[in-house]
Amino acid sequence: MTLRALTEMWQNAPPLYPLLGLCGGYVLVMLFNPVRLALRNGFRCLGRFRRVWLTFVALGFAYAVFQFATFTPIQSSADIDLTQITSLPSWHWPRLADVWLETPLPALEGVAGIFDNATTTYPLSAIAAVLMMLNWRGLHGALFGALRRRYRFAGYFIYLILLISAAASLLKPLVFWWLPEWSGVVPAAGLLQISATVDAIAFIFEYLFGVYIQVYLITVCFAWIRGFGFEEGELFRFAMRRFSYVLRWAGLVVLASTLIVRVPLLLAYFMSIPDVLDYLPLQRMIMSGLIIVFCSVQISLALHNETLAEAIRAHRHFIRQNAGRFGWFLLICGVHFYAIIALDAIVRGAIADRLVALFVWKTIFAVLRGFVTGWLLASWVCLYRQRESGQLDQPSSIRY
Numbered sequence: 001m002t003l004r005a006l007t008e009m010w011q012n013a014p015p016l017y018p019l020l021g022l023c024g025g026y027v028l029v030m031l032f033n034p035v036r037l038a039l040r041n042g043f044r045c046l047g048r049f050r051r052v053w054l055t056f057v058a059l060g061f062a063y064a065v066f067q068f069a070t071f072t073p074i075q076s077s078a079d080i081d082l083t084q085i086t087s088l089p090s091w092h093w094p095r096l097a098d099v100w101l102e103t104p105l106p107a108l109e110g111v112a113g114i115f116d117n118a119t120t121t122y123p124l125s126a127i128a129a130v131l132m133m134l135n136w137r138g139l140h141g142a143l144f145g146a147l148r149r150r151y152r153f154a155g156y157f158i159y160l161i162l163l164i165s166a167a168a169s170l171l172k173p174l175v176f177w178w179l180p181e182w183s184g185v186v187p188a189a190g191l192l193q194i195s196a197t198v199d200a201i202a203f204i205f206e207y208l209f210g211v212y213i214q215v216y217l218i219t220v221c222f223a224w225i226r227g228f229g230f231e232e233g234e235l236f237r238f239a240m241r242r243f244s245y246v247l248r249w250a251g252l253v254v255l256a257s258t259l260i261v262r263v264p265l266l267l268a269y270f271m272s273i274p275d276v277l278d279y280l281p282l283q284r285m286i287m288s289g290l291i292i293v294f295c296s297v298q299i300s301l302a303l304h305n306e307t308l309a310e311a312i313r314a315h316r317h318f319i320r321q322n323a324g325r326f327g328w329f330l331l332i333c334g335v336h337f338y339a340i341i342a343l344d345a346i347v348r349g350a351i352a353d354r355l356v357a358l359f360v361w362k363t364i365f366a367v368l369r370g371f372v373t374g375w376l377l378a379s380w381v382c383l384y385r386q387r388e389s390g391q392l393d394q395p396s397s398i399r400y
Contacts, residue, residue, distance in 0.1 A: 035329050042379030045224045052217050053374025059119045060366035066123045091350040099345035110337035112288035114380055115295040117210035118373045125206040129166040142237040146244035165205035172202045196269045200262050211250045215243045218302050221381035245301045248308040299384050322387045336372050
């Protein structure tokens with residue numbers, strides 16, 4: 001049978017058959033892949049510490065509400081008609097072939113987020129900035145002390161950058177809120193320049209806050225693996241001390257992201273840069289690839305007392321010893337992120353301008369993505385510790 005005949009048979013098959021084939025293949029992959037133990041332990045970790053996935057749900061839901069309120073304002077009572085949901089059978093559902101171009105890049109960024117920063121922290125980052133200023137649970141003091149001990153004089157410079165970016169994160173919602181009122185005072189170009197500058201500075205705190213959340217959740221998973229008990233406030237401060245180690249790598253990621261992505265977008269508000277947005281997908285792809293290439297550096301710094309150079313050497317050794325298993329883990333992450341992002345694109349295409357249905361779906365999607373992200377992050381910690389425990393000459397582990 002020729003390839004063309006097989007293609008025609010596949011296209012003419014009832015829709016249920018390809019779906020059953022995909023589900024069957026998924027089950028086989030999940031049951032017989034070489035990292036299934038780590039994936040199973042990731043589920044067990046979520047059962048013990050639900051905060052691992054609920055944290056991602058909370059951050060994702062907050063961002064979804066912000067997007068909904070900003071870009072899809074309710075104009076009339078017809079926009080909140082509940083019959084939008086009951087009319088679901090009459091919706092026009094796009095095919096995967098219609099939306100597949102929208103999914104690879106967000107899926108790649110989702111996979112990269114497991115090894116770096118798995119979620120958008122805005123607008124809750126503004127609340128986090130307030131809590132940090134107020135020294136909530138002693139986190140401000142723990143951060144300042146850790147920076148001073150770890151980096152000495154340079155720690156004061158890092159601390160200053162964090163304060164400035166935290167202040168920008170606080171100003172960011174106010175700037176966007178007041179933009180319409182400033183339109184008669186400041187020219188439109190000036191308003192755009194101000195908002196873009198504040199957004200670029202606030203990005204530093206938003207990203208580093210996301211990294212801290214990631215480090216905190218890694219320590220929660222680590223505590224589960226080692227059977228540690230902990231007091232909640234002490235764990236927050238402990239994660240902040242570990243964050244000071246990860247900050248070495250996070251600083252390089254911030255610098256690369258700023259130069260590759262943020263600076264060209266910001267300069268476009270001050271000078272003419274033709275087709276600047278056309279390069280954005282490539283820039284995002286480069287950043288995601290960079291993070292995946294150095295995937296274990298963050299977790300190595302979070303779990304060991306080592307320098308950045310030692311973490312990179314440990315990463316090189318880890319990948320050399322576990323390339324096959326890590327490749328399988330990347331594949332499974334990619335399959336799950338591609339599936340949920342493709343589902344999101346299909347459902348949003350079917351919803352069209354039905355605002356109530358859109359808000360309900362955004363809530364469901366935040367829960368779905370938060371659970372998958374939390375599960376894969378916990379599985380990554382389990383896989384890393386499982387494979388690392390069998391290696392010789394590994395760096396000394398942290399003590400909680």
